[in-house]
Structures are given as C-alpha cells and as structure tokens.
Amino acid sequence: xxxxxxxxxxxxxxxxxxxxxxxxxxxxxxxxxxxxxxxxxxxxxxxxxxxxxxxxxxxxxxxxxxxxxxxxxxxxxxxxxxxxxxxxxxxxxxxxxxxxxxxxxxxxxxxxxxxxxxxxxxxxxxxxxxxxxxxxxxxxxxxxxxxxxxxxxxxxxxxxxxxxxxxxxxxxxxxxxxxxxxxxxxxxxxxxxxxxxxxxxxxxxxxxxxxxxxxxxxxxxxxxxxxxxxxxxxxxxxxxxxxxxxxxxxxxxxxxxxxxxxxxxxxxxxxxxxxxxxxxxxxxxxxxxxxxxxxxxxxxxxxxxxxxxxxxxxxxxxxxxxxxxxxxxxxxxxxxxxxxxxxxxxxxxxxxxxxxxxxxxxxxxxxxxxxxxx
Numbered sequence: 001x002x003x004x005x006x007x008x009x010x011x012x013x014x015x016x017x018x019x020x021x022x023x024x025x026x027x028x029x030x031x032x033x034x035x036x037x038x039x040x041x042x043x044x045x046x047x048x049x050x051x052x053x054x055x056x057x058x059x060x061x062x063x064x065x066x067x068x069x070x071x072x073x074x075x076x077x078x079x080x081x082x083x084x085x086x087x088x089x090x091x092x093x094x095x096x097x098x099x100x101x102x103x104x105x106x107x108x109x110x111x112x113x114x115x116x117x118x119x120x121x122x123x124x125x126x127x128x129x130x131x132x133x134x135x136x137x138x139x140x141x142x143x144x145x146x147x148x149x150x151x152x153x154x155x156x157x158x159x160x161x162x163x164x165x166x167x168x169x170x171x172x173x174x175x176x177x178x179x180x181x182x183x184x185x186x187x188x189x190x191x192x193x194x195x196x197x198x199x200x201x202x203x204x205x206x207x208x209x210x211x212x213x214x215x216x217x218x219x220x221x222x223x224x225x226x227x228x229x230x231x232x233x234x235x236x237x238x239x240x241x242x243x244x245x246x247x248x249x250x251x252x253x254x255x256x257x258x259x260x261x262x263x264x265x266x267x268x269x270x271x272x273x274x275x276x277x278x279x280x281x282x283x284x285x286x287x288x289x290x291x292x293x294x295x296x297x298x299x300x301x302x303x304x305x306x307x308x309x310x311x312x313x314x315x316x317x318x319x320x321x322x323x324x325x326x327x328x329x330x331x332x333x334x335x336x337x338x339x340x341x342x343x344x345x346x347x348x349x350x351x352x353x354x355x356x357x358x359x360x361x362x363x364x365x366x367x368x369x370x371x372x373x374x
Contacts, residue, residue, distance in 0.1 A: 002026040003268060004072040006059050006105070007079030008052075009033060009044055011219040011226075012122070012211075015261045016076065021051050023269070028053040030068035030079065037220045059101035065108050074118040074268055077105060077195070080188070083225025084126060084314045085362065087184035089369045098187035106198045116204055120267045123192040123208040123277065125253070126185030130316050131172035135160040141167060145181040151311045152373065156246045158317055169251070169285065169318035174210070174277050174325055182314035192277060199275045207267040212281030212321050216257030216341060217348035222355050224362040228288060229254070232295045233346060237354040239302035245315070248289030248307040253281040253320045256341035259334040266330045281321030282334045294339075298346050310374030312366060 003020055005013045008029030017027045029052055033042040044054055057064025059079040069075075081087065081097045102121075109116050125131070130143045143158035150156075160167045180186040192208040199206025215229045224231060235242050263280045266272075289307060296303045326332040366372035 001074065002028060002072050003074045003076060004028045004030065004068050005076045005078060006030045006068070007077075010037060010078060012214060012257065012260060012264070013078050014045070014048060014218060015216075015257050016264055017048055017052060019261050019265055020268070021048070025269070027051070028055065028068055028072060030055045030057060030059060030064060032056065032058045037223050039222050060096055060104050062104055062108065065104050069108055069112055071114070073114075073116065075105070075109070075116055075120070076264065076268060077102065077119070077121040080122065080191070082184065084182035084184045085312050085366050085371060086225045087182055087187070088314050088371050089365065091183055094183055094187050098191055102191045102194050106194065110198070110202060118268060119195060119199055119204050119206045120264060121191060121195040121206070121208050123210045124185065124188040125172070125210050125212045125279070125281070125319055125321065126182060127178045127180050127189040127192065127210065128172050128176050129179035129181040129185065130158050131319055132170040132176055132322075133158060133160070133167040134170040135163065135165060135167040137165060138162040140170060142177050142179065143167070144179060146317065148313065148373065151246070154247070154309065156250065156311075156317060169320060171283065171320050171322035172279070173322040174279060181316060196275045196277070205273050206275040207272055208277040209264060209267060210277060210279045210321070211260060212253035212255045212279070212319065214255055214257060214260050216345050218257065221349065221352055222358055224359040228291060229295070229342070229345060231359050232292050233299075233349045234354045234356050234359065236296045236299040236303045237349070238356060240356055242292045242296060242303045242305045243308045243310070244289050244292050244305065245308060245310050245312065247309065248292075249287050250315070251285040251287045251318045251320070253284065254286055254338050254341070255281045255334060256336035256344070259336055262335075263326065263330055263332045266332065270330060272329055276325075276329060278326045278329060279321035279323055280326060280332065281323065282336070282338065283321055283323045284338065285318060285320045286338050294342060295346065308374060310372065313371045
C-alpha cells in the first residue's frame with residue numbers, strides 16, 4: 001500500500017510517516033516547505049528521506065498534486081495554513097491553501113484512473129467556536145462567540161444563550177453546531193465538508209479528524225502561530241516575561257503527538273467504513289495559566305508570569321473534546337497525560353535555540369490590525 005501525506009514534512013506528517021513506514025506502508029509526501037514553518041529547509045530528515053517519495057510543491061498546484069497522487073491508494077490531507085489569529089488578516093492566503101488546495105485534490109482524485117480507497121483529513125476543534133457548555137437550568141448549550149465589549153469589561157466566560165445565566169465548559173460532541181470564530185476555523189469546516197461530500201459521492205471511505213491542541217517533540221518552534229507551548233517554552237528558556245491573555249483561566253484540550261498519530265494511523269489503516277467526523281484529543285482541560293506556570297517552573301522560574309487581561313479576536317474561551325465516537329469507531333484511547341507529554345516536549349526543546357522575535361512580530365501585526373486588545 002502507498003499512502004500520500006500532504007503536508008507530510010510538517011510536525012504531524014513526519015511523525016505519521018515514520019509510524020506508517022514502520023508498519024511496512026510505502027509513503028509519498030507532498031509539501032511546499034513553507035518558510036514560516038521550516039525556516040528555509042526543503043528536505044526531509046535522513047530517517048525519512050531514504051524511504052519516502054518526496055514531491056516538493058504546493059497543494060494548490062495541479063501539476064504537483066497530480067505527481068503526488070501517482071500510484072497512491074490512500075490519502076492523508078494535512079497540508080494547511082494554521083493559526084487562528086493570522087487567518088484573520090491573511091484571508092486570501094488561508095483560502096488558497098486550505099480551500100483551493102483541498103478542491104485541487106478532489107478535482108484530480110475524481111479524474112484519476114486509479115481509485116483512492118481511503119481519505120483522511122485533518123480537521124480542527126476550531127470549527128466549533130466556543131463549543132459545548134452546561135447550564136444548570138437549560139442543560140447542554142452552545143454559546144455564540146464572545147463580543148469585544150464583553151471581554152473589554154472582563155466578562156470572559158460565555159453565558160447561556162437561552163437564559164443568559166452562568167454556564168460551565170463541557171466536553172464538545174461531534175454533533176455540536178459549527179460556529180467558527182476565526183477564518184481558520186471556517187476554512188477547516190469547509191475542508192471537512194468538502195471531504196465528506198466527495199467521499200460520499202465518489203464512494204471513498206472518509207474520516208475527518210477534529211484535532212484538538214496537538215503538541216510534542218518536532219513541532220515548529222519558529223512559527224508563532226503553532227500554539228502556546230512553543231511560545232511559552234521559547235520565552236521561559238531566555239527568561240523573558242510570559243504574559244497570559246484574558247484572566248489566565250481560559251483552557252484547552254492538549255493532545256500529545258503520539259496519541260494523534262495512533263488515531264490517524266487507525267483511520268488510515270483500520271476497518272472504518274463510510275464517512276465520519278471524529279474528535280481527537282485528551283478529553284481533559286488545562287488552563288493557560290497552568291501551562292505557563294509549569295513551563296516556567298521547568299526552566300527554573302526565570303520568567304515573570306503575569307495575567308494581562310488582553311485578548312485576541314477569534315480566540316475561544318474553553319475547549320475539551322468528547323471522545324465517545326472516536327473510542328467507538330477507532331478504539332481510540334489517549335495514552336499520554338499532559339504532564340508526561342509536556343516533559344517529553346520540554347526535554348526536546350533543549351536541542352534547539354530559543355526564538356522569540358517571531359512571536360513579538362505576530363503580536364504587533366495583530367495589534368496594528370485591531371485584532372489584539374489590551
């Protein structure tokens with residue numbers, strides 16, 4: 001079997017490629033080596049390069065995609081621009097890669113002489129927006145995005161959309177309404193819908209994996225849009241201040257890369273039939289202030305950690321995945337606790353030089369465009 005991984009030179013893609021190769025699966029990789037992620041490198045690490053067919057090209061380029069699909073039986077579509085904040089002012093760029101790139105794939109898959117018999121796409125929890133909350137009066141509810149006025153007043157927690165009362169975060173199931181609060185989330189939703197539509201029409205079993213906040217060794221530390229673990233670890237290593245947005249109690253479902261690879265590999269190689277959307281996360285919440293404190297302590301506590309009350313447009317308040325459906329269809333069970341995974345990640349970061357310039361630049365870009373307040 002040959003599997004194509006678009007975006008396969010990236011964080012998740014490299015881990016997945018190694019795992020598939022270890023199971024005797026042939027792997028092709030299509031990647032454009034975006035400098036924001038790869039810092040000028042245009043090659044796979046040696047552990048992959050000798051055993052992987054590499055096509056350097058853009059997923060929105062028909063010739064590159066056609067070459068990558070040659071001899072392929074299954075596709076894992078990871079190629080995408082990522083980052084909620086950046087997507088709000090790089091709209092055309094995110095549209096081209098995430099939407100046109102996915103359209104280009106299906107245009108050529110539909111015309112190919114050899115039928116693809118499985119399609120797996122990286123979706124995101126960002127499609128939910130705020131996701132699920134529990135109200136004591138109205139049960140499970142799905143609040144809309146918080147307004148700038150509310151956040152400027154220090155009202156960070158969403159209120160029940162039915163009674164207006166206080167509600168608490170709850171695990172978000174796949175049946176939750178799609179209420180993306182960023183253009184990135186909107187593109188991931190459209191990607192997912194495209195994949196499920198064409199999977200059904202073309203008779204290709206298709207799985208959209210709604211990844212939560214993926215982290216682990218190998219993720220980009222130079223890309224300021226890849227997540228707070230990379231950002232905070234860079235700041236803590238050089239002793240720079242760590243400034244936490246909102247009141248620090250916003251939380252995320254952090255899922256370790258090994259768990260993500262296990263779920264993705266099962267979606268690729270397992271017996272799943274039909275078309276499905278599945279949450280892939282840890283099923284637990286960790287606050288951003290807790291993350292900042294743990295990382296700073298791990299590096300000796302040289303950074304001053306402060307809660308600023310500042311906020312970004314497009315950010316959600318809380319996120320945690322309901323994993324019931326993934327357990328049923330993929331037999332998915334996350335094996336890594338946050339503390340164990342964080343230790344693996346932070347040990348790995350010591351192999352690289354800390355980089356903070358990109359993060360400061362990203363904050364300036366957001367502020368000048370009116371997307372960062374406070």
